[in-house]
Amino acid sequence: MTISKASDLIAEVRKEAFRKFASAVTPIYAFVEDNDPVLIGTCFAIEYKNRKFLVTAAHVLDNHKFATLAAGSPSGEFVTIEGHFHMTPPGDSGRKDDPWDFAWHELTAEEAAKLVCVPESDLETQSVPGASQSLYVAIGFPVSKNKKIKPEHKRARRLAPSPAMYINSGAEASAYFSKRGMSQETNIAIKREGRAYNDNGQQENTIGHRGLSGGPLINSGLRLPATIDAQKISGIVIEGDDDNQNHTIIVAVRLSVVLQYIDAADSSD
Numbered sequence: 001m002t003i004s005k006a007s008d009l010i011a012e013v014r015k016e017a018f019r020k021f022a023s024a025v026t027p028i029y030a031f032v033e034d035n036d037p038v039l040i041g042t043c044f045a046i047e048y049k050n051r052k053f054l055v056t057a058a059h060v061l062d063n064h065k066f067a068t069l070a071a072g073s074p075s076g077e078f079v080t081i082e083g084h085f086h087m088t089p090p091g092d093s094g095r096k097d098d099p100w101d102f103a104w105h106e107l108t109a110e111e112a113a114k115l116v117c118v119p120e121s122d123l124e125t126q127s128v129p130g131a132s133q134s135l136y137v138a139i140g141f142p143v144s145k146n147k148k149i150k151p152e153h154k155r156a157r158r159l160a161p162s163p164a165m166y167i168n169s170g171a172e173a174s175a176y177f178s179k180r181g182m183s184q185e186t187n188i189a190i191k192r193e194g195r196a197y198n199d200n201g202q203q204e205n206t207i208g209h210r211g212l213s214g215g216p217l218i219n220s221g222l223r224l225p226a227t228i229d230a231q232k233i234s235g236i237v238i239e240g241d242d243d244n245q246n247h248t249i250i251v252a253v254r255l256s257v258v259l260q261y262i263d264a265a266d267s268s269d
Helices: 003-024 058-064 109-114 151-155 174-180 255-268
Strands: 025-031 038-048 051-057 068-071 102-106 135-140 164-169 187-191 195-197 203-205 216-219 232-239 249-254
Touching: 003 025, 003 038, 003 135, 003 164, 003 216, 038 058, 038 135, 038 232, 038 255, 051 058, 051 232, 051 255, 058 102, 102 255, 135 187, 135 232, 164 187, 174 187, 187 232, 232 255, 249 255
Parallel strands: none
Antiparallel strands: 025 038, 025 068, 038 051, 051 102, 135 164, 135 216, 187 249, 195 203, 216 232, 232 249
C-alpha cells in the first residue's frame, strides 16, 4: 500500500468517526456561584438496554462535587444535570490508585430529549481480541481550544465550543498496565505523539490533550494495510493529560467495564 493510499484511508475513517459520533460528544461545565462556567472535560451520551446515560471520567468531577454541572448540546444550549453521578472510588493516593476512573449518570427524560445518544449497536459491549492493532480516534474539547467564552454566548447561555480529534494506533503497554492494576481486557492504550493526522490525512503538530478526558475512544475499524470494520466506541479516555509514561500513551477504560458496573449497580438496587 502506498503512503498516499494509507493517508486517504485514515482521512476517511477520521471523517466517518466525526460524522457518526461527534453529535453525542459534549463538553461538561461546572458553574460555581456567579462565575463564568468552567469547562472541566468531555462527556458523551449512550443508549444501553433501552436506557440512556451520560458517561465521563471520574477525575473530571472530583473537584466539582458541589458545583452545578451542565453538558453542552448540539444546539449550544446548556443541559443542567439533575441528580448524581455514580463514580468509581479513588484510591488512597487519589485517581492514581484507580485503574477505572469513570462516572455515569442516568439521563432524565428531559435531559435525554436535548442530547444525542450513541445507540447500543455502536458500542463495544465486550473486549475485542486483536483490536489493539487498530487505529483509534479520540474526540473531545481540549482546554487549549476553549479558553474563553464570548460575551454574546454567555448572555444567551449558549456556547460554541470547539471540538478536536486525535487519531493514532494502539500501543503495547503491558508493563504500565501491570503497575496500574490494568489489563488488556479492561483498558486500552494508544500512542501519544507530538504529531498526528489531520482531516486531510496529513501529519501536523497535535493540540494539547487536556480536556479530552471523559470523551470517547473510538475503534476506527481500520487496521492497516487494508482491513476496515464498523466503527464502535471502545472506551472512555481517562489518562494522558498530565502524566503516564512521559506522555507517550493515552489510556482509556474499556466501555464494556463501564457497562458491567451499570449492570451490577442495577442488580444491587
